[in-house]
Amino acid sequence: MDAKELQPIKQRYGIVGNCEALNHALDTALQVAKTDLSVLITGESGVGKEIIPRLIHENSLRRMRKYFAINCGSIPEGTIDSELFGHEKGAFTGAIGEHEGYFGAADGGTLFLDEVGELPMSTQARLLRVLENGEYIRVGSSEVRKTNVRIVAATNVNIQNAIRDGKFREDLFYRLSTIPIKMPPLRERGEDIVLLFKKFAMEIAAKYRMPERITLSPEAEEVVKRYKWPGNIRQLKNVTEQMSILLRDTRVVTPEILSDYEIWPTIEERGSLVRVGRGGSEAHSYQNEREMLFQMINALHREVSDLKQQLSGIEKPSLNHDALTPTPSPEERGVVTVVDSYPVSSHRPYASHDATPYAEEYVEESLSLEEQEKRLIMKALEKNRGRRKRAADELHISERTLYRKIKEYGLDDL
Ligand SMILES: Nc1ncnc2c1ncn2[C@@H]1O[C@H](COP(=O)(O)OP(=O)(O)O)[C@@H](O)[C@H]1O
Numbered sequence: 001m002d003a004k005e006l007q008p009i010k011q012r013y014g015i016v017g018n019c020e021a022l023n024h025a026l027d028t029a030l031q032v033a034k035t036d037l038s039v040l041i042t043g044e045s046g047v048g049k050e051i052i053p054r055l056i057h058e059n060s061l062r063r064m065r066k067y068f069a070i071n072c073g074s075i076p077e078g079t080i081d082s083e084l085f086g087h088e089k090g091a092f093t094g095a096i097g098e099h100e101g102y103f104g105a106a107d108g109g110t111l112f113l114d115e116v117g118e119l120p121m122s123t124q125a126r127l128l129r130v131l132e133n134g135e136y137i138r139v140g141s142s143e144v145r146k147t148n149v150r151i152v153a154a155t156n157v158n159i160q161n162a163i164r165d166g167k168f169r170e171d172l173f174y175r176l177s178t179i180p181i182k183m184p185p186l187r188e189r190g191e192d193i194v195l196l197f198k199k200f201a202m203e204i205a206a207k208y209r210m211p212e213r214i215t216l217s218p219e220a221e222e223v224v225k226r227y228k229w230p231g232n233i234r235q236l237k238n239v240t241e242q243m244s245i246l247l248r249d250t251r252v253v254t255p256e257i258l259s260d261y262e263i264w265p266t267i268e269e270r271g272s273l274v275r276v277g278r279g280g281s282e283a284h285s286y287q288n289e290r291e292m293l294f295q296m297i298n299a300l301h302r303e304v305s306d307l308k309q310q311l312s313g314i315e316k317p318s319l320n321h322d323a324l325t326p327t328p329s330p331e332e333r334g335v336v337t338v339v340d341s342y343p344v345s346s347h348r349p350y351a352s353h354d355a356t357p358y359a360e361e362y363v364e365e366s367l368s369l370e371e372q373e374k375r376l377i378m379k380a381l382e383k384n385r386g387r388r389k390r391a392a393d394e395l396h397i398s399e400r401t402l403y404r405k406i407k408e409y410g411l412d413d414l
């Protein structure tokens with residue numbers, strides 16, 4: 001099915017996006033819908049896994065029969081077997097009557113087992129049996145029952161760890177994933193991020209009858225496309241809703257506003273995208289001030305590493321910066337590494353080096369992002385003896401932003 005043919009399906013299910021990985025996932029779901037094969041949907045939290053089982057059920061021959069969505073992670077371990085497979089009267093304390101269980105109730109239909117990786121081992125054994133021959137036994141019974149249920153399961157990628165740690169049966173994993181469907185993380189969806197932002201901004205504006213929906217400035221579009229979105233679509237939706245409600249003075253979201261919501265690309269992401277000060281020939285199109293600061297920090301880091309190499313007399317092998325193993329992101333480490341040096345040397349003894357690695361041995365200090373920014377501003381002010389216009393020029397930020405930052409960091413005395 002090509003992208004055009006998927007359009008009506010997307011409309012019907014409110015699915016926004018055109019990226020290839022999403023289209024592939026939808027296409028696979030529609031193709032397998034008419035079969036009884038088990039489907040395992042994988043993908044990080046918040047990527048939209050829950051759309052798929054509904055789509056499968058409603059496009060299958062079972063669509064007139066029952067569909068149940070069960071979150072395996074939210075049912076207590078003590079009751080999950082009885083919830084899924086039913087129990088007999090008196091099977092345990094409190095079992096006053098008999099209970100059919102989802103596998104009995106969904107006979108002929110579809111069961112969606114969300115967060116299947118959370119199932120206890122004993123339940124996994126029962127599930128494997130029902131998947132293999134349609135047989136199950138109610139809790140407190142010895143009678144083998146038959147059911148005809150199509151299983152669609154979902155899990156975040158951690159199931160691989162669960163298998164490794166002996167918490168998830170490998171045989172069940174393979175049995176469940178006859179047809180695997182991978183939902184892509186939001187950060188890999190390029191232009192879709194902007195489309196989804198628009199959809200959520202429009203929805204919230206309509207819901208609260210706002211005169212105008214929020215929009216992204218061109219620079220902000222770049223930022224959201226490069227941000228890593230750990231919470232995926234769920235996070236994007238929440239942030240868009242928050243901004244729609246809280247932004248009063250303007251309806252245009254800028255990178256600065258996004259940074260108030262902690263949305264900006266990591267240094268590593270920038271590192272592979274920008275190279276500043278390498279021979280001065282690389283033009284760049286990064287407009288916003290924070291981006292410029294990040295670029296400068298990157299450049300400084302490499303400059304100082306170069307200098308250190310020069311001083312120690314040890315020449316490191318030439319490395320292509322793009323091929324470097326990334327250091328953990330600032331979010332992961334909670335800190336950003338920075339070297340305490342401001343001036344950018346024009347002396348380039350290792351001109352053949354495309355870049356110097358961000359090796360930990362060169363790290364002199366670990367400072368928070370704010371500390372880092374503050375320090376750069378202080379240095380620029382000191383160097384220019386308090387002349388703000390010059391300092392701003394040197395930092396590649398507007399004077400207005402510099403004034404704001406000076407206030408923010410209490411640097412008025414400099
Ligand atoms: N392609 C999409 N278009 C529009 N909204 C989406 C899309 N995918 C997911 N959503 C929304 O994102 C949120 C998270 O989706 P969900 O299926 O609950 O994620 P998961 O189960 O993978 O954690 C939901 O509010 C859902 O409606």
Ligand SMILES: [Mg+2]
Pocket residue numbers: 046049050114
């Ligand atoms: Mg979910």
